[in-house]
Amino acid sequence: MNVQSVPQTQPADNLVEVRDVKKWFPVQQGVLDKLLAAGHQDYIHAVDGVSFEIRRGEVFGLAGESGSGKSTTGRLVVRMETPTAGTIHFDGQDITTLGGDELRRLRRRMQIIYQDPMASLNPRMALGEAIGYGLKIHAPELSDAERHQRAIDMLEKVGLSPAQFFYGKFPHQISGGQRQRAVIARALVTRPSLILADEPIAMADVSVRALLLDLMNQLKREFNLTYLFITHDLATAKYICDRVGIMYLGKLVEVAELRELYSHPLHPYTQALLAAVPVPNPHKRRTQAMPEGEIPNPIHPPAGCRFHPRCPLATEECAVEDPPLRALRPDHTVACHHAERFL
């Protein structure tokens, strides 16, 4: 795990800067609802005021439970979604409202790897063709032979060797791990700077996971990549992330370097999340009780701190005042009124 030692003050070191970004999705209403509600519209507060930066060359992890907004945040960063409010900068450029050709040009530099490679690959397209397809769009000047060569090179790089053999294979003819390698190859063929990896190894078996993590680490070094790694699995995050942000109900509750976060979690939610992760050692079974209830409805999120209805430390202040992210330790910010007691 190489920890990035870039000074935070130089804005040029940040590949991505996200400031106060919100994404609200309107709740679909039936005809009757519309008549009765008379102009009232509910929103799902999927992402509700999130700020962070992704430093060049790092793996920034976003972790949280389902419904925390981590995937939506990822989609906002690569502009698959347009924010409701806030700004997003990529490599110094404001991309918050970019559209059309400008957005397409940007896409060459940011690629996505999803959880299910079978759903990401066209079942009727040979792997080599699928990998070269991105170049057709982003590098139309290349000849067919050049494109073929680049796809072959990329297949070798992701360990699908001999590449000539895999070039003509279809997704159903190869294993799940090999499919995910093909998806990685397709993402890298346009030479992106940022990879959004949304649960890229969640479906793989443990032995395959280790290989994919290793591949992602190795490619990151080779291609100078920056990853936004979205995961619900904090144990997996340990093997790839440099820094981690914990999300809860549309808010970022804590951000720190990985070892710092795992050894000194300051937010009660982060503490619960870390304690809940099962450890493969029967001598170290969990003894802590888990917080009450489950993640609330994002249409009407709780006022104040969103975790307060489940929080063992909650006071009156927590029900009223939404805690801002505060830097309480070096390179470690947390959004909790009571975090001081864990310092």
Added chain:
Amino acid sequence: MTTTTADKEVLIQVRDFSLIYKTRLGPLSAVDHVSFDLYKGEIVGLVGESGCGKSTLGKALLRMAPPQAELTGQILFQGQNILQFDDDQLRDFRGRCVSMIFQDPMTSLNPVQRVDQHLIEAIQVHEPRTPVAAALERARALIGRLSIQERRLKDYPHQLSGGMRQRVMIGLGLVLNANLIIADEATTSLDVIVEAKLLDQFRELRDELGITVLMITHNIALVAEVADRIAVMYAGQMAEIGSVYEVFDAPRHPYTQGLLASVPTISLDERAELFKMGGEPPNLTHPPQGCRFHPRCPQALPICAQREPALQPVAGDHLVHCWLYQTHASQGAS
């Protein structure tokens, strides 16, 4: 660790059980000559990678198998071979003795039936003479035990959270006093905190009601967290079985060793790199000769490619299916 299996009551005995799927590509040996016991009041984790036969084996314990599958061997429940049950015996066995929970509770629950209707139906199917009021009373008592509020009985499945739906599924099993719950990836789609609470629930059921839980999962850390024993399957065969303490502390089968070393762990003091196991599981229409793991095994002996080892004890009730621990091995090696 402290209790030995000798003083425990056997609930299910699986003896030399095989399941072969007839496919267009020929017979596929999904479960191959597996033998093991399940005791009363224990939690056993059945682990392995996709396609190792763990789900097939779990379903087979309820005799759920597609018609084109060929089942041989014995599955004895209280001395009776369930493979020979007729339809009535089987229906009774499935509800009252064993129940199963799957990964996605939404596909197991009826979306247009309320929770109380589910529970009452389950009771009345098996005990037709039970009046509704009595059935409802049992449902109420049960739901409280599973930490679901009573008003939730009037909810439809879509109104419940994922964790609550799984609790209702557990409830459907318990309402008839089943003594074995087979949980097939039952916590996989849940978030860690909800999952942790469900594990606590399994532990409680075992401690208070003496329920046996067979937890089928790909998540080995879960097994360390909650199970008494662990059974590791590879390519349709039982590779290793023993108490979680013995197996996690000193895994014997090279596959178990590799598997455990490739499990991510959150503790910072442990190794920074995961073990990377070479190769892939075999195609079960043409499994390798001898030990099915030998083509991937870093410690393979000449005999491993020729003859299959037996599942034999290495210590107490810790059994391993590997030539490294059997007498033939030394002869074959030298």
